[in-house]
Amino acid sequence: MLTLNNLQSPKGANRNTKRIGRGQGSGQGTQAGKGHKGQKARKSGHVRTGFEGNNLPLYMRLPKRGFNNVRFADPFAVVTLENIEAKYAKSETVNRETLIAKGLLSGANKSLKIKVIGNIALTKALNFEEITKFSKKALESIQNSSGTVK
Numbered sequence: 001m002l003t004l005n006n007l008q009s010p011k012g013a014n015r016n017t018k019r020i021g022r023g024q025g026s027g028q029g030t031q032a033g034k035g036h037k038g039q040k041a042r043k044s045g046h047v048r049t050g051f052e053g054n055n056l057p058l059y060m061r062l063p064k065r066g067f068n069n070v071r072f073a074d075p076f077a078v079v080t081l082e083n084i085e086a087k088y089a090k091s092e093t094v095n096r097e098t099l100i101a102k103g104l105l106s107g108a109n110k111s112l113k114i115k116v117i118g119n120i121a122l123t124k125a126l127n128f129e130e131i132t133k134f135s136k137k138a139l140e141s142i143q144n145s146s147g148t149v150k
Contacts (some may be wrong), residue, residue, distance in 0.1 A: 079117075080117055085122060
């Protein structure tokens with residue numbers, strides 16, 4: 001009868017781990033699979049990534065290219081015209097307070113400068129105040145719908 005106290009794995013299901021460097025009879029004794037001498041045979045014997053041994057590494061031979069502005073970039077909270085169109089009624093004012101109240105700005109975006117993007121044709125004349133930037137298409141769309149930008 002099979003009970004919990006006499007459960008066994010089938011024969012050959014589990015294999016013992018190979019013990020390296022534990023005598024010649026183990027099959028992995030003497031050099032323990034590391035060959036003869038040299039840096040790679042030592043205890044911490046690996047070379048760092050990019051190391052080329054007495055050569056100037058490739059990443060140092062190639063010139064630096066480009067510019068990265070991540071540290072000095074001016075981050076913006078981006079709001080789309082599609083979202084503004086859906087949340088605002090005709091001739092309503094769009095500014096930081098109303099964007100936060102309607103849930104279009106949240107979290108860290110509440111304190112960032114605001115940029116409005118999008119290329120849909122607005123159907124409502126809206127008044128934009130205290131908005132830092134607009135994309136060209138967004139500005140055209142606002143002006144075509146007889147909205148104002150201050």
